Amino acid sequence: MLTKYIRVDRDNFESSEIEEAADSLRRGELVAFPTETVYGLGAVFNDETALKNIFLTKGRPMDNPLIVHIWDPKQLVDIVAEIDDKHQKLIDAFWPGPLTLIFPRKPEISNIITAGLSTVAVRMPSHPVAAELLRLTNIPVAAPSANLSGKPSPTKGEHVLNDFDGKVPFIIDGGECDTGLESTVLLINGKDEKVLILRPGAITREMLEEVLGESVEDLPLNVPVDRPQAPGMKYRHYAPQANVVVVEGDDGAVIAEIEKQLSEQDNDLQTAVICFDQNMAVYQSQADLVLNLGPKKDLRIAAKRLFDLLRYCDKEEIDQIYVEGVAGYGVGVAVCNRLYKAAGGKIIHV
Numbered sequence: 354m355l356t357k358y359i360r361v362d363r364d365n366f367e368s369s370e371i372e373e374a375a376d377s378l379r380r381g382e383l384v385a386f387p388t389e390t391v392y393g394l395g396a397v398f399n400d401e402t403a404l405k406n407i408f409l410t411k412g413r414p415m416d417n418p419l420i421v422h423i424w425d426p427k428q429l430v431d432i433v434a435e436i437d438d439k440h441q442k443l444i445d446a447f448w449p450g451p452l453t454l455i456f457p458r459k460p461e462i463s464n465i466i467t468a469g470l471s472t473v474a475v476r477m478p479s480h481p482v483a484a485e486l487l488r489l490t491n492i493p494v495a496a497p498s499a500n501l502s503g504k505p506s507p508t509k510g511e512h513v514l515n516d517f518d519g520k521v522p523f524i525i526d527g528g529e530c531d532t533g534l535e536s537t538v539l540l541i542n543g544k545d546e547k548v549l550i551l552r553p554g555a556i557t558r559e560m561l562e563e564v565l566g567e568s569v570e571d572l573p574l575n576v577p578v579d580r581p582q583a584p585g586m587k588y589r590h591y592a593p594q595a596n597v598v599v600v601e602g603d604d605g606a607v608i609a610e611i612e613k614q615l616s617e618q619d620n621d622l623q624t625a626v627i628c629f630d631q632n633m634a635v636y637q638s639q640a641d642l643v644l645n646l647g648p649k650k651d652l653r654i655a656a657k658r659l660f661d662l663l664r665y666c667d668k669e670e671i672d673q674i675y676v677e678g679v680a681g682y683g684v685g686v687a688v689c690n691r692l693y694k695a696a697g698g699k700i701i702h703v
């Protein structure tokens with residue numbers, strides 16, 4: 354298959370540039386497109402062959418449900434059975450944006466999307482290219498992240514091309530994603546039950562609590578993989594080829610531990626350190642590659658860069674990656690969550 358790859362300037366494009374992609378979607382083809390979180394691999398929600406194709410193309414297990422993407426909340430009537438007050442408050446506050454809400458589903462929704470659950474996940478992206486593509490398509494679009502299953506999610510067009518060149522008919526490159534981590538996934542059960550964050554993201558617990566006026570629960574950061582609380586949690590995620598180890602603790606102790614690990618490392622192995630700005634110089638003499646997570650004070654930059662850095666390590670054929678731990682508050686909760694999954698539980702506390 355020949356992949357059509359087009360570049361679109363997110364700040365300055367004509368609708369006509371993405372009309373062909375919208376037509377492809379409407380014909381039941383897969384289209385990869387940028388969103389403000391990560392790139393998505395979309396198919397229209399009412400074409401089961403196309404939906405199955407998403408799973409085949411990604412190598413994704415069929416029991417991991419998909420998020421339905423819309424451009425206008427009025428499209429919810431075809432997807433969800435009910436919108437309660439909490440949903441409405443959050444829609445008003447955060448849509449369009451990186452928040453996925455779980456609703457009771459309409460019975461007509463394909464079981465391929467919901468993995469047979471009684472609920473359906475929906476989000477309305479804010480990325481101008483995604484919004485326009487969804488508007489032109491005017492059928493809700495189911496889309497997981499546009500990566501091979503298990504790999505770090507794509508935050509640049511070239512990441513999608515690396516995974517899917519010749520495997521999907523259409524890729525829209527809209528530049529680097531703003532957030533760089535997937536949307537916050539939120540479960541709202543009923544009036545009296547606690548709202549639960551199934552996947553942390555750029556919309557933080559604190560932001561949600563402020564809008565809802567009640568406390569919101571985070572899942573424990575490192576849920577054991579054999580006891581998934583949300584579909585998809587049991588799978589290994591975000592993992593580069595290299596072995597990833599996260600080292601957490603006070604700054605000085607973290608540096609000392611990573612230096613010690615590097616000094617004990619087999620010389621044949623290619624090593625990388627992913628660390629904060631201020632510590633870059635420390636590891637230069639010992640590691641083959643030192644990559645910058647940005648300033649410790651603004652973890653939004655770490656969020657934006659993380660997947661790109663993990664993919665870069667693959668490109669450089671790194672065997673062993675040490676990552677400096679990230680503070681677990683605000684968007685740091687989401688960064689930690691992805692790091693822990695990339696490390697598959699290999700975390701050293703010092």
Ligand code: TXA
Pocket residue numbers: 388390391392393394417418419420453455467470472473474476496497498499534535536537538551552583584585586
């Ligand atoms: O930012 C994002 O959310 C990106 C962009 C493309 O929109 N999409 C994305 O999709 O990350 P995916 O498939 O990689 O992750 C979807 C997550 C999975 O963890 C899945 O288990 C969860 O959403 N999910 C989907 N439907 C659900 C449901 N009904 N109940 C609970 N979790 C659900």
Ligand code: MG
Pocket residue numbers: 497498506
């Ligand atoms: Mg994904």
